[in-house]
Amino acid sequence: MKILFIGSRLYDDIDYYVKRKGIESILTESNEEAINLDLPDQVFIVPRGMEGPTSIAISQNVDAIVPLIGIDPPLIQVAQMKEEVEKEYGIPVIAADVRAVELTSDKINTKKFYEEIDVATPPYQILNSPEDLTLEFPVVLKQGAGQGGKDIMVAHNLDDVGEYFEKFNQALCEKFIEGSEISIEVLGYDGEYVALPPIYKGETTLEGTHPLNKVKLGPCLIDGLDNNLIQRTAYKVARNLDSDGIFEMDFMYSHKDNQLYAIEVNTRPNGTRYLTTATCGINSLCELINMACGEFSLKNVFDNLEYYYSTEIPVGEYKGPEANEPIKSFDNNNFVVHGPEGYQRITIRAKSKKELEELVNDLT
Incomplete structure (x- = not known):
């Protein structure tokens, strides 16, 4: 199996999984000084845009393309490339299509989309x-x-x-909705969708505190709110987007109105993916690889579900004990450190709330 990955910044998150599955890895990157360029089997430095990755995918005769892009601006180019490459060359591209990106990359379009499918939004x-x-x-x-x-x-x-x-x-x-901020990942491929456990991101503030500066918890446990409602709503949104890849959705729960509001959707890897993995054992980036290999299914996801309590804490610069290899995986660890130096976060998981509290005290 030969896979082309686009973008190196997130590649260290999945390098261990690529090697474990014996996949031949090819990576394209536009920045010759980018991180993680030493990890794949081959690296090609190409101009910005999708023309370079498309050319490399064809010349290297890859079996699939997995974009690892965590920012919004290139997503429409990726979507256009997906439709062209799949139609003309039959190479699966594990990413959202043009319609899904157009509906989610503009917040006004997203609002109208929510109204069309009868999902509550502020x-x-x-x-x-x-x-x-x-x-x-x-x-x-x-x-x-x-x-x-x-x-x-x-x-x-x-x-x-x-x-x-x-x-x-x-x-x-x-x-402005006063209440709880919630994030949830939905995985989708070839018409199958599964909503993973929702994550609690803290309470809204009039100061507009950024989510990265809040302590987050998994799974989401909010008095008066059923997590099944969040998952059903997220599933409904993904099913109506009718596309592939990762969908990260933000919701707000108003305690006063007892109402769940949909806020926005991202069709890319997201900032709460470590917490989701810690909470349920499903790594969304690794699932992209499973999609590329033809091994993604609802049964496989449900069979691999685990149940933990987790938290993510901003630490700035982590100075605790070293993680086991692979350091970006929870396979042999109860914590993962991630983020750039000076802005690091630590995601921790445990089988009980008491054990989680003890680990937090030990690691922070």
């Missing part, structure tokens, strides 16, 4: 000027494109809205 309006506002404060102002909290502002009054419009000509204005 009340919103499109503002072309501060005077258009009809929602009550506080509100959340966003741009259609963007990730990681970029260009998002919690506005408390018209002056805040005016300040936002000093930078932008239009805004997606959404009712």
Whole structure:
């Protein structure tokens, strides 16, 4: 089996799994100084875009292509490449198609999509000027494109809205929901979808605290909220997107209204994947490889499900004990350290809440 991987930044997360399965690995990367270039069997430095990876995939006669891209801008190019390569060369590309990317990469399109499939989302309006506002404060102002909290502002009054419009000509204005932030991964391939356990990302704040700065927990355990509802809703969204790969969905639960709201969808690897793996034993990036190998199925996922309590804590610079090999896997570890130096996080898992507390104290 020969697989072409696009992008090196996430490759160390799956290198152990690629080697374990005896896969011949070829990687394309546009930055010759990128990390992890020493891990695959072959590396090709190509210009930005999908023309280079497509050419390498064809010339190397690969069996499948797995993009490892964790940012939004290239996703539409990947989707266009997927449709071309699958149609003209019959090479499976394990990624979302054009329709799914167009619906999820623009928050306004996503809002309309939720309404079409009857999934609750916070009340919103499109503002072309501060005077258009009809929602009550506080509100959340966003741009259609963007990730990681970029260009998002919690506005408390018209002056805040005016300040936002000093930078932008239009805004997606959404009712601020006070409640719990939730993330969930859904895996999908060839019409089969499975929603993994949801992750609790903390409570909303009027200060707009970034999720990376919050302690997260898995599985999500919120009084009054059934995790089955989150999973059913996430499954419904993925089924209607009708595409392949990883779908990471953000939800908000309003305690006051007892209402689960869908916020956004990402068709790429996401920041809570370590917690999901720690909580249930299913590594979404490894499942992309299983899809490429024809080994992904609901039965295989359900047969491999495990049950742990987990948490993820920002530590800045980790100074605790070293993990066992492979260090990015929970196979021989109860913790994984990840993230760039100075901004590291540690994800820890245990069979009980008490054991988890003890491990947190030992490792942090």
